[in-house]
Amino acid sequence: MAIDFSEINYLSEPDSFTLKADHVQFLLSISGPTVIDISGKDTSRTRVITTLIHGNEPSGLIALHRWLTNLTADNRPVTNMRFIICSPDVASQSPTFGHRYLEDGLDLNRCFDHSLDYSYFKRANLISAAINEVSPEILIDLHNTSGCGPAFAVSVNKTELALSLSSLFCSSLILSEIKLGAIMEQDFRCQTLTVECGGSQDQQSHEVAYQGICHLASIDDVQACHFHRDVDVFLAPLRLQIKPGVDLNYADIDEGFEGVTLLSNIEQFNYGILRAEQMLGWVDQQGLDNLQIIDKQGNNCIGQYFTLRGNQLISKIDLNIFMATKVTSIAKSDCLLYLVAHTNQM
Template sequence: RCFKEPFDDEPGYLAAEILETLKRYKPESLIDMHNTSGSGPSFAVAIYEDPQHDALTELFTKRLIVTHLRLGALMEVTEYLCPTVTIECGGRLDESAHQIAWEGLNRYFRLESVLAGQESQESLEVLTNPVRLELKDDCRLRYGEKLSEESDLCLLPSIEQLNSGITVKDTQLGWVATDDLKAVFSSKNSREECVVNELVYIKDGGLFAKRDLKLFMITNNPEIAKMDCLFYAVRDCGSEVVA
């Protein structure tokens, strides 16, 4: 799933082979399909927004995230070949995710032109430059109803529910064993500003949302949360979080 060089191991060899195949066949467009580890609604991700990327997105979903982040995704290295979007169909255990994938692929293969766009009564929601709330390497994470002696951060077991809708200001996310946010979290926006204090705050040991936010990619899998991030976030209006 990582298409960054160097391609010097088995996953790297496969990534290089996929890229060479794409160069050879020169597709009209490219869909990179995934599901998320946590339950949540579908969305698309692209590094550009224009009518072609909008059209590809709307074959599957009505939410497009336009990101500045460069993490080695396929779309980052194939845009020079053709319009590319990543489709997150929903949670891996969500039955609706399978339906979204199936219906979207049917539209993709049956339409005469997938880049022209189709008439729709529902407008496309565009979210711009999400930030990642990441954990410091030495943070001990658990999910539950309270901190334990073996944890620095405890998140609510129901936190995945915040993948849908708006997480309103002062919503509790969990508990923290310190009053120093930056000892536990890190987060930077596209301007390289630290925005941890714009996302969360600590009060009486509890961890709360600092403002109204739209959150996504929340997982209750501690290994994924530590290896990747706790969540992605934009402001409730869909714009980037700034300091």
């Protein structure tokens, strides 16, 4: 199927016929990026929610569909709301919600802020334009994590508003300086926050997204609102990556595989702390050379965080782990996990 990268569709106040019976039928009825506008009590302000940048991360779509179908004439949002469903064509490829991006495509959330204006870069530019045209006061980008884990928010800056917004969805905020070409790194002249709602198969993740949208649509002054809950802040995560060409496996015991083997229950570390000297897998004779953690200066600092005990890969210090995944394709192409030294927590 040829993709028309110049396509972007607008829906205003969609009725129940347009929204179909459920979120899957609605997804199948739209094709390219789709903008949905809902007018609020105060029409001078607009809050934007983007979602489905990754086709296998359905919580945002499920939540916004539920919110839209529950909307009534006397139950309007406090401001205008603009939802942007970014990759419906990727999500609706069989199996539905099975592809982060298409096999011969690009990861759309690595295509923002490029001077290029074709294919997925063009799509990213169209989405950016659809955000900028309403001069939003807030931009929330809803995702799911590849593995299981609790919800967390990511921001490039620590502001009262970032903390306040995070508290509407979850209880952790990660401050990231990583530049990958993601939508959240862009300057839309408003507070931008990514929310990783948790695993894509978890009902709880859909609920996190839905409750967050409900709060966002009903709280007039988010800046001044009391935090719904305490938010832990984590500084400057790093990415643990496998070097190109190195084999990656998951196992419960050391099976002597080449390259790197991670524990098959690696995702458990998303829920807690990886303690110093705790094992997360095994390596072959290349040892730590199989892996890299590139710091801000561009140096590989793997030795600061991990060491070996025989051929066991163990943590050198207490670490908070995010987005550990056992989806091999994502672990190899993106990263094995994100980590923050536990002492860095503010």
